[in-house]
Amino acid sequence: MAVKSKEALTGKELLAKVKENDALSKRELAKVCGYYTAGKGGETRVNLSEFYDALLSAKGIQLEPEKSKDGRGREASYSVTVHKNGQIVIGAAYTQEMGLEPGDEFEIKLGYKHIRLVKLGADDEE
Numbered sequence: 001m002a003v004k005s006k007e008a009l010t011g012k013e014l015l016a017k018v019k020e021n022d023a024l025s026k027r028e029l030a031k032v033c034g035y036y037t038a039g040k041g042g043e044t045r046v047n048l049s050e051f052y053d054a055l056l057s058a059k060g061i062q063l064e065p066e067k068s069k070d071g072r073g074r075e076a077s078y079s080v081t082v083h084k085n086g087q088i089v090i091g092a093a094y095t096q097e098m099g100l101e102p103g104d105e106f107e108i109k110l111g112y113k114h115i116r117l118v119k120l121g122a123d124d125e126e
Contacts, residue, residue, distance in 0.1 A: 008034035008050070014058045
């Protein structure tokens with residue numbers, strides 16, 4: 001089980017720490033600012049993506065537009081649980097965000113510790 005760092009810096013504190021440690025590499029800087037997890041084997045994983053997102057946010061730069069919250073329903077959490085009957089329910093929030101319609105068909109591709117859904121008849125291939 002991975003253990004998250006205690007406190008990841010944000011806002012003005014993050015910007016100040018980055019400025020005072022500008023000689024460090026990106027990975028070292030992210031770790032100093034608290035953006036890492038420590039695994040049970042003692043290995044450390046630096047979370048550069050979270051670090052960069054926090055930097056952008058501290059600078060007031062928003063890459064994704066804020067979604068309107070109308071107070072109805074739950075927010076999408078981007079995690080699911082396998083039900084007792086073995087099914088996984090994705091939920092309407094995700095299908096709406098992707099613009100999926102009733103009747104859309106997918107091919108299920110199984111990988112090592114992941115499942116990939118590929119929409120059948122999709123014109124744009126990855």
